[in-house]
Amino acid sequence: MITPPFAPEILAEFPELTALGRTATRLHPRRATGQGAPRAGDSHVGGPLAWPADEPWPVCTRELRSAGREGRRHASPNPLVPVAQLWASDIPDLPQVLPALDGADLLQVLWCPVEHLRDVAGPAVLVRYRRAADLPADLLTEPPQGDVQHAGWIPTPCLLHPERITDHPGADALPAALRDRMPPGIAGGFVAPGWKVGGHPRRAGDIPCPRCGTPAELLLVITDHEYDAETYHWIPVEEQDLDWSAPDNGAHERPTGLRLDADLHLFTCPGCGTVHVT
Secondary structure, three states: OOOOOOOHHHHHHOOHHHHHOEEEEEOOOEEOOOOOOOOOOOOEEOOOOOOEOOOOOOEEOOOEEOOOHHHOEEOOOEEOEEEEEEEOOOOOOHHHHOOOOOOOOEEEEEEEOOOEOOOOOOOEEEEEEEOHHHOOOOEOOOOOOOOOOOHHHOOOOEEOOOEEEEEOOOHHHOOHHHHHHOOOOHHHHOOOOOOEEEOOOOOOOOOEOOOOOOEOEEEEEEOOOOOOHHHHHHOOHHHOOOOOOOOOOHHHHOOOOOOOOOOEEEEEOOOOOOEEEO
């Protein structure tokens, strides 16, 4: 998929933006209609993971609010659900933001689809890195199933259509002198929406690693929509002529079927390799 070019008139009026640009890879998840379901060897959202059969499937041990009647509380381990799998060979910016962990070239994201009683807002996320060369031939085919409290936290399987772009910071991360010269609201459209690897956060700028203080790098943005009324200019060229009155138009705007309270940002620390979620 192809993103329309960033408005040249804006770059001409505010040339300082050029120096603030970063490469990012828009993932463009789209439902796999007619293309076959995602496989363990694919980069995808919501498909099967390349998970060694002899490796225990991760579970959440935080105190959970049960999916059962009356919101019963319990503390039993709950199996995580696959959210995304990204191979570095498919995602141009992934090798740049992966921690230096023995040549990791595979990123897997899982989370717990049950509300937690404290400490965690939204799904509790687990990030796993691997080296493709270390994967065994025998992979897990049927991960265990657990409680699901939020159907909107279970992604619809999607294949990815990665596209490398230049991403610019939003209003909160711009130098004050530049931001003050801009008309109100214009800077909100500089940051690429949707799922992406690298680039700039959708909210306030970069943050330090909570463990060692090193400036963290944006690894991945997980969101429930690819664009909305405020980011309409980011619609890929291939989808600009869609019939938005059709019953399935939501499959393009919200292809993953997720319903999140806010975008999830995964940051990685180049100093200690820590991944943290905001």
